[in-house]
Amino acid sequence: MIEKIRHAANTPAGKVTAGVLLLLALIMLIWSILSNFGSTEAASLTSARTFICTETGKVFTTSLREGWTVPVPSPYSGKNTGVPAEQCFWTKEGTLKSEPTYVLLNEYLGKSDPTFCPDCGRLVVQRNPIYRVGDPTARPPPTREEYARRKQNED
Ligand SMILES: [Zn+2]
Structure with a gap:
């Protein structure tokens, strides 16, 4: 299975997929950080x-x-x-x-x-x-x- 992925990553299409996945992961990470910021700020506004x-x-x-x-x-x-x-x-x-x-x-x-x-x-x-x-x-x-x-x- 790992061999297969490694092989897929070596093909041009595989490289693109890996790149897209990495980009998506990065976007998700940034998004989760930003949304966390938002929620703490909202919390401080609505709490006490x-x-x-x-x-x-x-x-x-x-x-x-x-x-x-x-x-x-x-x-x-x-x-x-x-x-x-x-x-x-x-x-x-x-x-x-x-x-x-x-x-x-x-x-x-x-x-x-x-x-x-x-x-x-x-x-x-x-x-x-x-x-x-x-x-x-x-x-x-x-x-x-x-x-x-x-x-x-x-x-
Ligand atoms: Zn005063």
Whole structure:
């Protein structure tokens, strides 16, 4: 049997078949790696996400289930009042901390004014940048006062 394959591989047609099989194997390999990447990424999106209850201000994590839309059910209010919580990694002094403060954005409350972190008093926006302690590129967002001053200068 092995002899037969070896023989077949030596014929031009056999070489083509072997080449095609090798190519297919390679494609399958790449495809399986890529699809694995996809599934881990999808998993991180659908698994534990942090929400904040607009009614109680309490933070909770929940897995987004198929068919769920924001706001998601909140275990604290028993209603659909859970909205994505933004993470703020700043302190009043303008340094980074390792544990974030979870912030409820004003826009989820139907308010148009910017949101400031209840802990450090700095500006928090949607998809607030996530920084790790020691990140040299991190610049602290403006405090309420700095923000107001900036706005004044613009006008
Ligand atoms: Zn903060």
